[in-house]
Amino acid sequence: MSLLLALLAMAPTRPRPNPQDSLMAPGVARSLAASRRSRISDLRYDLSLDVTRADTAAGRVTTRFTLTGQGDLIVDFRGLRIRRLRVNGLVLPEPEFNGHHVRVPASAVVVGANRLDIDFDARIAPAGAGIIRVSDPADGATYLYTLLVPSDAQLLFPVFDQPDLKARLTLRLTTPREWTAVANGARVAADTSGRKVTHTFAESSPISTYLMAFAAGPWATRSWGGSSRPITLYVRRSRATEVDADSIIADNDRGLRWLERYFASRYPFGKLDVVLAPAFPFGGMEHPGAIFYSEERFIFREPPTLSQRQGRTATIYHEVAHQWFGDLVTMEWFDDLWLKEGFSTYMAARMQAAMDPGSDAWKTFYLRNKPPAYAVDATEGTTPVWQALDNLDQAKSAYGAIVYNKAPSVLKQLNHLVGDDAFQGGLQRFLRRHAFANATWRDLLASIAEAWGRPLDAWGASYILRPGLPVIEQHVDVREGKIARLALVQRPAGAVSGRGAWPIGTVLSLAFTDGAVTRIPVTLAEDTTIVETAAGRPAPAWVFANAGDQAYGLVLLDSLSVAWLEGGIGSVRPGLDRAMLWGALWDLVRESAFAPDRYVRMVLRELPRERDEQLVPVLLGRLTRALGGYLGDRDRAEWLPKAEQGLYAVAVDSAAPYGVRRAHLDAFIRVAATAAAIDTLEALLDRPALSGLPIG
Ligand SMILES: [Zn+2]
Structure with a gap:
């Protein structure tokens, strides 16, 4: 017995926590979730919320389920208060509620069908609440929405809040009379009573609690006649005229149709609405039947760059793919x-x-x-x-x-x-x-x-x-104008991965000086792979072991390829390979295997003729980082004025694409540090626009 164990053995015994109490601990422990998953089935929530008060929603939820097994039942709730709890019709006096969970004693439930009726209050607040409230500074209007991922359904109502207890949800939402509302299910009724209206939504399919959602407020709605199914877009009234509703709806519709074919599976949730949520923390959230998107990222205040437009479409396809x-x-x-x-x-x-x-x-x-x-x-x-x-x-x-x-x-x-x-x-x-x-x-x-x-x-x-990734080194031996041996050698990038090769399927590009490119599929199963079919071919201009970006790993270029690409990278096609080779050279800079001033020289030489609107901002970012951290003082003093002049020249070149000029102007503003550049910058900021490019 070690000294430590001996000391521990003499320590007074402490009471062990009651396993029943550990169930009430904050959060949802895996053990609690597993226990509930094994006991609960046929789950339905019938949820009514009155959101007509500013800070508090008054709610009632009727939860029906089939139960097996023994023991207390723990319900998750981090809302304001439980006003009343009835279990199978009987009021439970003073139910135990600790701010995280509510305990339903084993004695109150039965094996078989059960019903809980809980009256409660939940918070409405600008952040950190079950219901998020946004005030529109333009017209003073209030908008509400939920964002319950990953485990905040319990902020909204008492619930078994875990993804593997899917439930059918029926929602009734009471709002001010002039509001509209949208949720997972279709709105089937709106009953007005005095200054309030109660919106009733159709029962949802079985969905996980983190996917339950609604939005309410004086939203403007838009639709598009070209859509193959009715899709309604909800947007704040004050921004309704700015929104490019047709293309947002079209992208959602097109994405659904494409995936229905690809998956051989109809869209599973009946209707689809989309909400442009103000002050939304993510690009989008995939609530079934009611996708929420970030209003800020979906309504462009300035003419969008190609990257911004493609980014919006990618976000839409991402959320639509989540529906399945x-x-x-x-x-x-x-x-x-x-x-x-x-x-x-x-x-x-x-x-x-x-x-x-x-x-x-x-x-x-x-x-x-x-x-x-x-x-x-x-x-x-x-x-x-x-x-x-x-x-x-x-x-x-x-x-x-x-x-x-x-x-x-x-x-x-x-x-x-x-x-x-x-x-x-x-x-x-x-x-x-x-x-x-x-x-x-x-x-x-x-x-x-x-x-x-x-x-x-x-x-x-x-x-x-396995954590980490492989580094793939290219070794190319050329003799008498021909490839004598081409080897790809992989190793883990860091010790965290342990030893051993990854199974890697990739494509090797051999590019020749006449512009021809040969692509060879290669499987790397060992540390060293000799590419037999490359031997005997003419000496290549450059070689790249991840053509088409199929592999996951860092490719370290061989010295022959580096030497050719340093002068010729601008001629590489397609753009994907060019972008990847720029990336591979930058990886060499970061590995201290390629001098940063040589990379800066290449970037400044190629930028004036590089028209790829997605690649240009990446190169500008690396240029900024090289000037800021990689170059020594002497190199920086040499390259900074050249960079400033080069960036400004493209920013004012009205023949260059908008996105390219925009990126150059932004980079110029970031790096300008010499007296001459700061003078130019100050003169610029006094002007509203630069040859058609908005400033600021
Ligand atoms: Zn996602």
């Missing part, structure tokens, strides 16, 4: 948050690429996802895609680059590995098998593996359970 992936089939627990988020982001790019080939959606996907994912995943603090979660009150900590950027990237790799048919077929199986229910990532991989005809266990262990 997340809403129809839902994760059991928030440890699988990545599944719905990764899938929806990946699917949004697929949809954009299929419906609008000119959008270059895979380049956008690369630029938005890979650099942020690699940046986090190369650190020792990274986590696996699947993250254990003991309590739902910790679920918000999972929202980050691993879930939002790495997860879609590994799904792209999975699709590449199994091929389009097995991927699509597997998804269709998955959705059929788990419709209106819950599933885990292992269920998804099982469905895809069945469609593929091969197991995916090793793939799951490498990409879902």
Whole structure:
């Protein structure tokens, strides 16, 4: 026995916490959720809320369910107060409520059908409440909406607040008479009484509590005649004339139709409405039947850049994809948050690429996802895609680059590995098998593996359970004008990954000086892979081991490729490969394997002729970072004035595309530091516009 254990053995015994009390602890523990999931079924909420007072909603919920097993029943509630609790028709005097949960004693419930009737009050506030209140500074109007993800349904009403207890919801909402309202189900009645109106919504399909939603207020509504189904858009009255309602509705409609075909599954929730929610903290939220989008990101105050327009469409496709992936089939627990988020982001790019080939959606996907994912995943603090979660009150900590950027990237790799048919077929199986229910990532991989005809266990262990990412080094030996040996060598970027190779499916580009490009599919299963089919070919201008961005990993270029690209990168086509090669060179700068002043020189040389509106802001961002942190004092003194002049020249070039000029002007404002540039800047700020470009 060690000294420590001996000391512990002498310590006085403490009373152990009563397991019944631990159920009442804050949040929703995995154990509480598992116990309820095993006991409760056939769940329905009949929820009435009166939101006519400013700060408090008066509510009543009737909860019906079938119960098995023994023990107290714990209901989650973080609202203001419980006014009355009846269990199976009998009032429970002084129910135990601790600000987190309400206890229903085992003696009050029965095995079989039960009914709880709870009268309660919930908070209405600008933030941190079950109902968010926004006052419109333009006209003083008040708007209300809910945002209950990941576990805030319990702020709104007493509820079993966990994703795997799906329930049918019937909502009745009493509002001021002149208001309208929208919720998951269609509005089927509006009964006016005095100065109030009660909106009744049709019973929803079985949905998870974090997906329940409503919005209420004096909204303006818009529709679009070209839509294949009725979709109503709700927007604040004061911004109704600014909103580009037709294209927002059209993108939602187009996304639904495309996915109905791809999934071979009709849109599962009947009607769809969209709400442009003011002061919304996310780009969108996928409530079934009532998607909420960020008003701020969806109404452009200035002419939108290409990136902004494509970003809005990508957000719409993301939320529409969630209607199946997340809403129809839902994760059991928030440890699988990545599944719905990764899938929806990946699917949004697929949809954009299929419906609008000119959008270059895979380049956008690369630029938005890979650099942020690699940046986090190369650190020792990274986590696996699947993250254990003991309590739902910790679920918000999972929202980050691993879930939002790495997860879609590994799904792209999975699709590449199994091929389009097995991927699509597997998804269709998955959705059929788990419709209106819950599933885990292992269920998804099982469905895809069945469609593929091969197991995916090793793939799951490498990409879902293992943290970190591979670095893939290119080794190219050229002798007498021909490739003698081409090897791809992978290693973990950090110690956090442990040892061993990732199974990687990728495509190798061999580009030649005459502009021809040969693409060779390669599977990397070991630390070192010799690409036999490359040997004997003419010496390439450059080589790239992740053409088309199928693989998830950092590619380190060989010295021959670097030497050629330093002068010729501007001629690389398509834009996706050019963007990736710029990224690979920047990775070398960050690895101290390529001098930052050489990167700055390349950027300043190429920017005046680079017309790619998505790539330009990325290059400008790296230029700013190189000037700010990577260059030594002497190099900075040399390059800063050149950068200022170069940026300003493109900003005032009226022949350049709007988004390109806008990005250059913003970068000029960021870096201007010499006396001459500051004079130019001050003169600029006195003018309302710069050759047609708004300033400020
Ligand atoms: Zn999402």
